[in-house]
Amino acid sequence: MEVGWWGVLIAVLGGAIRIGTPFLFVSLGECLTEKSGRINLGLEGTLVMGAMTGYAISLHSGSPWLGVLCAGLAGAVLGALHSWLCSFQRVNDIAVGIAMMLFGTGLAFFLGKPYIQPSAPRLPSIDLGGWSNVPQLQAALQINGLFLIGIVVAIALGWILKNTSWGLKVRVVGESADAARALGLPVDRIRLLSTAQGGFLAGIGGSYLSLYYPFNWSEGLSSGQGLMAVALVIFARWQPLACLWVSLLWGGAAALGPALQSVGITYGYYIFNAIPYIMTLAVMIITCSPRRNLLGAPHELTVTR
Amino acid sequence: MTNTVPPDLEVLGMTKRFGPLVALKDVNFRLRPGRFHALLGENGAGKSTLVKCIMGYYHPDEGKILLDQQQVAIRSPRDAQVLGIGMVYQQFTLIPNMTVLENLVISKAKLSPIINWREEENKLTQFMEKMPFKISLAARVSSLAAGEKQKVEILKQLFLQNRILILDEPTSVLTPQEADEVLGHLRAMTRAQQISVLIITHKLREVVTFADEVTVLRKGQFVGSGLVSDLTVSQMAEMMVGSEVTARPKERHTSSTKTPKLAIHDLRVHDDAGVEAVRGLQVTIHAGEIVGVAGVSGNGQRELVEVLAGQRQAIAGTILVRGMPFEPTREQIVRHKIYCLPEEPLLNTCVGNMSLAENLAFRNFDVEPHAVGGWLIKHHMIRRSAQSLIEQYNIKPPYPHLPIRSLSGGNVQRAVLARELSDGVEILIVANPCFGLDFLATEDIRLQIVAARNRGTAVLLVSEDLDEILELADRTVVMFNGQLVYETTSSGADLALIGRHMTGHAA
Numbered sequence: 055m056e057v058g059w060w061g062v063l064i065a066v067l068g069g070a071i072r073i074g075t076p077f078l079f080v081s082l083g084e085c086l087t088e089k090s091g092r093i094n095l096g097l098e099g100t101l102v103m104g105a106m107t108g109y110a111i112s113l114h115s116g117s118p119w120l121g122v123l124c125a126g127l128a129g130a131v132l133g134a135l136h137s138w139l140c141s142f143q144r145v146n147d148i149a150v151g152i153a154m155m156l157f158g159t160g161l162a163f164f165l166g167k168p169y170i171q172p173s174a175p176r177l178p179s180i181d182l183g184g185w186s187n188v189p190q191l192q193a194a195l196q197i198n199g200l201f202l203i204g205i206v207v208a209i210a211l212g213w214i215l216k217n218t219s220w221g222l223k224v225r226v227v228g229e230s231a232d233a234a235r236a237l238g239l240p241v242d243r244i245r246l247l248s249t250a251q252g253g254f255l256a257g258i259g260g261s262y263l264s265l266y267y268p269f270n271w272s273e274g275l276s277s278g279q280g281l282m283a284v285a286l287v288i289f290a291r292w293q294p295l296a297c298l299w300v301s302l303l304w305g306g307a308a309a310l311g312p313a314l315q316s317v318g319i320t321y322g323y324y325i326f327n328a329i330p331y332i333m334t335l336a337v338m339i340i341t342c343s344p345r346r347n348l349l350g351a352p353h354e355l356t357v358t359r
Numbered sequence: 360m361t362n363t364v365p366p367d368l369e370v371l372g373m374t375k376r377f378g379p380l381v382a383l384k385d386v387n388f389r390l391r392p393g394r395f396h397a398l399l400g401e402n403g404a405g406k407s408t409l410v411k412c413i414m415g416y417y418h419p420d421e422g423k424i425l426l427d428q429q430q431v432a433i434r435s436p437r438d439a440q441v442l443g444i445g446m447v448y449q450q451f452t453l454i455p456n457m458t459v460l461e462n463l464v465i466s467k468a469k470l471s472p473i474i475n476w477r478e479e480e481n482k483l484t485q486f487m488e489k490m491p492f493k494i495s496l497a498a499r500v501s502s503l504a505a506g507e508k509q510k511v512e513i514l515k516q517l518f519l520q521n522r523i524l525i526l527d528e529p530t531s532v533l534t535p536q537e538a539d540e541v542l543g544h545l546r547a548m549t550r551a552q553q554i555s556v557l558i559i560t561h562k563l564r565e566v567v568t569f570a571d572e573v574t575v576l577r578k579g580q581f582v583g584s585g586l587v588s589d590l591t592v593s594q595m596a597e598m599m600v601g602s603e604v605t606a607r608p609k610e611r612h613t614s615s616t617k618t619p620k621l622a623i624h625d626l627r628v629h630d631d632a633g634v635e636a637v638r639g640l641q642v643t644i645h646a647g648e649i650v651g652v653a654g655v656s657g658n659g660q661r662e663l664v665e666v667l668a669g670q671r672q673a674i675a676g677t678i679l680v681r682g683m684p685f686e687p688t689r690e691q692i693v694r695h696k697i698y699c700l701p702e703e704p705l706l707n708t709c710v711g712n713m714s715l716a717e718n719l720a721f722r723n724f725d726v727e728p729h730a731v732g733g734w735l736i737k738h739h740m741i742r743r744s745a746q747s748l749i750e751q752y753n754i755k756p757p758y759p760h761l762p763i764r765s766l767s768g769g770n771v772q773r774a775v776l777a778r779e780l781s782d783g784v785e786i787l788i789v790a791n792p793c794f795g796l797d798f799l800a801t802e803d804i805r806l807q808i809v810a811a812r813n814r815g816t817a818v819l820l821v822s823e824d825l826d827e828i829l830e831l832a833d834r835t836v837v838m839f840n841g842q843l844v845y846e847t848t849s850s851g852a853d854l855a856l857i858g859r860h861m862t863g864h865a866a
Contacts, residue, residue, distance in 0.1 A: 219470035226465055229454040236452040237466060238437045353456060 058317040061190045065316060068194025069309020070302040071201055072267050076101070076279050077301035078204040079259030081286040082211060083252035085297050087133070088287055089215060090248035091228035091354030095151025096136045097256040098280025099158020100129045104260025106166035109271040113174035122177070122200070122261045129257020130250040132158055137249035141242040155280070169271045177266040198266050200258065204298070207255065211294040224248050228352035256280065278331070285334040288341050291350040304330050364392040365522035365555040366427045366443065368413070373422030375408050382408040383419070386581045388574055390523065393552040395545065397570035397587070398559045399599055401797050405579040406559045410525050414439045414446050440468065445521030447512040447529060455501035459494055459511055466515050486518060491544040504862070505655055506537030513541070517554070526558045530565060534655055535825065535858040542569045561599070563592050575599055609809040609831075618646045619682075620817035621697070621786050626676035628662040628841075636662040638841035639676070642819075644786070649808070649818040651832025651849065653825055655861050659841035660821045661702070664790045667819070668699040670707075680786065693722070697786040698779035702794065705771045711764030715754070716745035718763045719778050752777035753803065769800030776807055787811055790821040805831060825857065839863050 080097055087094045094100075104125035112121030136154045140147045180202075183195030215221035227234045227244045234241050259279070264271045286304060290296035311326030368390040375383040383405045390396050400406045412419045415433040423430050426442060433439050436446070453462050464470070464479050483496055492510050500508060509529060516524050524545070530538035546569050548554050560566060566573055566587060574584035575598040582598045621644045630636035636659040644650045654660055665671035667678070669687025678685045680695045692698070701707040709718050717724070720741045725733050728740050745759040754766070754773045763771060772792060779787065789808060793801040808831060812818050821838075822828050828835055829849050837845040837860040845860035847853070 217476070218473050220472070222461065222465055222470070222474065225457070226454055229456050230452075233452045233454050236436065236448070238435070238468075350456075353454075 062313045062317055064188075064190045064194045065313035066306050066309050068190075068196075069313060070306035071194075071197060072305065073308045074301040074303075074305020075198065075201045075204055075267075076259040076262045077283065077286060077304050078201070078208065078298060079262065080256045080279055080283040081290065081297040081301055082204070082207055082294055083129075083133075083255035083259070084283040084287045085252075085290065085292060085294055086211060086224070086255070087249045087252035088355060089228045089292060089352055090224045090245045091231065091352055092137065092140060092147045092245055092249060093151060093284065093355060094133065094136050094154070094249055094252060095148060095281065095284065096132060096154025096158060097151075097253070097283055098276065098278065099155040099160075099162070100132045100253050100256040101158075101260040101263070101280040102162040102276050103132060103158045104129045104257030105264035105275050106162040106169065106260075106271060107257070108261025109174050109264040110166065110169050112265055113169060113172055116175055118175050118177045118265050121174070121265055122258055125257040125261035126254040127257070129253035129255070129260070131253070133253020133256070134246055134250040136253070137242075137246040141246070159276075163273050166271055166273075174265065174271075176269055177262070179266070198262070200262050200266070208294045208298040215294070225352070228354050231354055256283075282330065282334045285337045288351075289337045292352065293350075304333065307333055364552050367392050367425075368444070368523055368555070369425040369428075370409070370413065371423050371425065373409065373412055373419050373424075375405075375412055375417055375419045382579050383412070384579045386422070386576065386579075388581070388584070390555050390557050391572070392555055393549050394571045395549045395556045395569055396558070397566040397573045398557060398576065399561065399563075399566060399573055399595060400576040401561065401599060404576040404599075406576055407527060408579075409576065410446065410527065410557070410559060414444065414525065437468070440519060440521065443520065443522040444525065445516035445519055445523070446525040446527065447509070447516060448527055451508050451512060453500045453508055453511060453515075455499075457500060458496065459498050459500060459503075460496040462500060462511065463496075463515055463518055466519060468519075483518070487514075490514060490517065491547065492540075504537075505532040505657070506534065506541065506862075509533060509537070509541055513545070521554075523555045523557070526556065528559055528561075530560070530562065532656060532823070534861045535854060536862060536864075538565065539568075545569075563595055566595065567592060609806060610813070611809065612813045613647070616646070619643050620646050620680065621819065622679040622682075624677045624679070626663070626666065626678070627674050628659070628666050628671060629674055630659075630662055635674075636841055637666070637673075640838075640841065640843055642836065642843060644817040644819055646817055647812055647815045648834065649812050649820055649832045651828030651835045652819065652821040652838050652843070653828050653835055653857060653861060654823070654838035656823050658838050660790070660823075660838055663838075664699070664701055664788060664821055667697075667788045668701055668708075670701075693782075695786065696782060696784050697788070698722075698782070698784045699788040700772070700775055700779055700790065700792055701788075702791040704775040705764060705768075708775055709763050709771065712762050714760050715749070715763050715766065715774060716742050716759035719745045719748050719759075719774060722778055722782060748774075748777040748781055751781075752807070769796045769803075772796060772800065772804055776804060780807065780811055784811060784816050787816050787818045788821075789818060791823060792820075793824070793827060825854070829854075837861055 080101055084094060084097055107128040108121035108125035111124040112118040132154060136150055139145060139150045177198055179196045179198045182197055183192035186192055215225060223239055223244055226237065227239060227241050231241050263275050286297065286300050290300045307329040310329060311323055314326060315323055370386065370388040373383055373386045386409060388409065398406050408417065411417045413424060415435045415438050424433060431442060433442065460480055460483060463483055464474065480496060487493060494507055494511055494514065500511065529541065533541065542565060545556050549556050570587050572584065573587050573590065573595060575582040575595065577599065623640060623642050626637055626640040627635060628637035640663065642650065652660060662671060666673050680697060685691060685695065705711060720729055723729055724736060724741060729744065730736050742759050749757045749759065752773050754770050754777065763774065766774065792804050792808065808818060820828060820832055829852055832849045835847050835849050835852055835857065836843045837857055839860060840863060845857065
C-alpha cells in the first residue's frame with residue numbers, strides 16, 4: 055500500500071500539469087485582459103471555440119500545431135469582438151461577456167457537428183520520465199510542449215507588463231482610463247489589443263483540451279475552465295507567474311479524485327471531482343466581501359468599482 | 360531648465376457655446392512671461408472652460424490663441440504639451456497603484472519600447488535634485504498625502520519641460536500650510552523667470568498672497584484684470600460676485616442648557632479596503648450646537664458619516680442618541696429624528712430618475728397623510744407636500760414631477776436639506792454641504808443649517824472647507840488618521856494650529 059500512496063502523489067502532480075495547462079492559458083489570457091481594465095467572461099466560449107477550431111484544423115491539415123495556431127487566432131477574433139462591443143457607451147463588459155460565452159459555445163457546437171466522430175492527429179508529448187522504470191512516474195512526466203510554452207508565456211507576460219512601454223500602457227489603461235486619456239493614450243485600442251491577445255491565449259488553452267487531454271471534440275468538453283479563470287486570476291492577484299502556480303493547484307485538485315480512485319478509494323469520488331469548483335466558490339466568497347477591495351486589482355475593473 | 364523666459368500667452372475674443380448656453384463670451388486674457396496670474400470667478404463663471412479651451416480639451420467657437428505673438432492651433436492636450444503648456448487638474452491624474460517613478464515615466468511623450476528602469480531612475484533622481492520639493496520616487500502614489508500628490512503633478516509638468524503651468528483650484532484638497540508651501544515654490548519659480556503660472560481659484564487670500572496679476576470672469580464674461588497690488592480684496596470680491604455681497608454673519612441664539620444629544624464613544628470603522636479608517640473616535644454634541652469636523656479628506660470623515668447615516672457598519676463602539684443606544688434602522692431614525700445631508704447627495708441619498716416629489720417624500724411616504732394604512736400611497740398628497748417644501752426652500756425649477764437628477768447641484772442640495780429638516784430634525788449630520796455650489800446657494804444652505812441649530816438641533820458638520828467650519832461651527836474639532844486630535848472654540852481658533860493638527864504635525 056506504501057507504493058500506492060506515492061502513486062497518488064505522483065498522479066496528482068502529473069494531473070496538475072495535465073489538467074492545469076488549459077487553466078494556465080485561459081488564466082493568463084484573463085489576466086492580460088483584466089490588466090487592461092476589462093473582464094472577459096466570454097473566455098469560456100473562446101475556450102470551446104478554440105477546442106473546435108484546433109481539432110478541425112488538425113484533422114484537415116494533419117498538423118496539430120497548425121490547429122493550435124488557428125485556435126489562438128479564432129480566440130483573438132472573439133476577444134477583439136468582445137472588446138469592440140464593450141467600447142460603446144454604456145455597455146457593460148460582464149453582460150457582453152455572458153453573451154460572448156453563449157455565442158462562442160453556440161458557434162462552436164454549430165460548426166463542430168461534423169468533427170465529433172473523426173479522429174484528429176494528436177499533439178505529441180515529450181517523455182521526461184524515460185530515466186525511471188516506475189510506470190506511474192513515466193505517465194506523470196509525459197509533458198506536452200504547450201505546458202512548457204505556457205511557462206515561458208507566464209514569465210514573459212510578467213516581464214512585458216513591468217518592463218516594456220506596451221506593458222506600462224496596458225497597466226495605465228487598466229488602472230485609470232481618465233489618466234490614460236489625459237496622457238493621450240488610445241484607451242479603446244489598447245484594450246482591444248489586450249483582449250484579443252488574451253483571447254489568443256484562451257483559444258490555445260481550448261486546443262489543448264481537444265488535441266491533447268482529454269483529446270476529443272464534444273459538446274461537453276469544457277467544464278467551466280473559462281469561467282473559473284476569473285477566480286484564478288483574483289487568487290493569483292493579477293500576477294502572471296502566480297497564474298502558473300494557481301493553475302497547477304487547480305489542476306492538482308481536479309486530479310485528486312481520479313488519483314484516489316486509481317488506488318481503490320472510490321468513496322466520495324464525486325465530492326473530490328467537485329473540489330476545483332468548491333475552491334472557486336471559496337475564492338469568490340473570500341475576496342468579494344463588500345467590506346473590502348481587492349488588493350492589487352486593476353482599478354478600472356467593474357467588480358472593484 | 361533653459362535660460363530663456365517662458366512664452367507670452369494671449370487669448371483674444373474667445374467664445375464657447377454648449378448648445379444654447381454661452382459658457383464663454385468674447386474673453387480676452389494675457390499671461391505675461393514669468394508672472395503668477397490668478398483667474399478668479401464664481402462656480403460657473405467660465406474659468407474652467409477658458410482653460411480647457413487653451414489646453415485643447417474644448418474647441419472654441421470663436422477666438423484665437425497667441426504664443427509670443429504668433430497664432431497657434433491647439434487641438435488636443437498633446438498639442439498644448441508640445442507648445443510647453445501643461446495643466447494640473449483638480450482631480451489628480453496620477454495612477455494610485457503605481458509608484459511616483461512609474462507615473463513620471465509614463466507621462467513622457469515618447470517611451471522606448473523596453474524601459475530601462477535603472478536608467479530612468481537615475482535620470483529622475485538627477486531631475487529631482489534640482490527641484491524645490493522632494494518626493495520619494497519609490498513611493499506608491501496611493502500612499503501619498505494630497506499635498507504630496509499635488510507636488511508630483513507639478514513635478515510631472517516641470518519634468519515634461521512645460522513652461523506655462525495651469526493649475527485648476529490646486530489648493531482645494533490641501534491644508535493651509537500645504538497650500539502655502541506649494542504656491543510659494545511656484546511663485547519663487549516665476550520670480551526666477553523659469554515658468555509662468557495661471558491658477559484658477561476662488562480663494563481671495565491666495566490671490567492676495569501669491570499672485571502678481573488677476574483676471575476676473577463672471578457669467579462667462581471678462582469683468583476686469585489688473586495687478587493685484589493695485590486692487591483691494593473687496594474690489595476683487597465685488598468684481599467676482601457682481602454687487603457688493605459678502606457673507607452675512609448669521610444670527611445665533613445661544614441656549615443656556617447643555618443637553619447632550621449625540622454621543623459617540625470609541626467608534627471604530629473599517630474602510631472599503633478593510634483598513635481601520637475611524638480609530639476610536641469620541642465626540643459629544645449638545646442641543647443647539649454645531650460641531651465642525653475639520654480635516655484633510657481621507658482621514659476617516661467619509662466612513663464616520665456613512666456609519667451615522669446607516670450606510671456602513673461600525674466594527675466597535677457605541678452611538679448614543681439622547682442617552683439610548685442607536686441603530687440606524689428606519690424606525691429609530693424617525694423616532695430620534697436623526698437626519699443626514701451627506702456629500703454628493705444626488706448619488707448618496709437620492710434616486711436620480713425618480714421625481715423631485717418622490718425624493719422629497721423618502722422619509723415619510725408610508726405615513727399619514729401620504730399613505731393609508733402604511734401601504735397605499737396617495738400621490739396627490741405627496742405632490743402637495745412637495746409643493747410646499749419647494750416654496751419654503753426655494754427649490755428651482757419648482758416642478759415636483761421633474762426627475763431630481765435634472766436639478767442643479769445647489770437645488771439638489773436644497774431639496775435634500777428640505778427633506779431632512781422638515782420633520783423637526785433633532786440631530787443633523789452634514790458633510791461638505793456647499794461643495795461646488797455658487798455664492799447664493801452656499802449662503803442659503805448655511806443659513807438653513809444655522810437656523811436648525813437655533814431651533815435646538817445638534818449639528819455635526821464635516822467639511823473640507825476650513826473657512827466654512829469657522830463660519831458655522833460653535834466648536835471645531837480636527838480629525839486626523841481616524842481620530843479627533845484637537846478641539847477649539849471657533850471664536851478663539853488659531854488657523855495655524857488647526858492646520859498643523861490637520862497634517863499630524865502638531866508640536
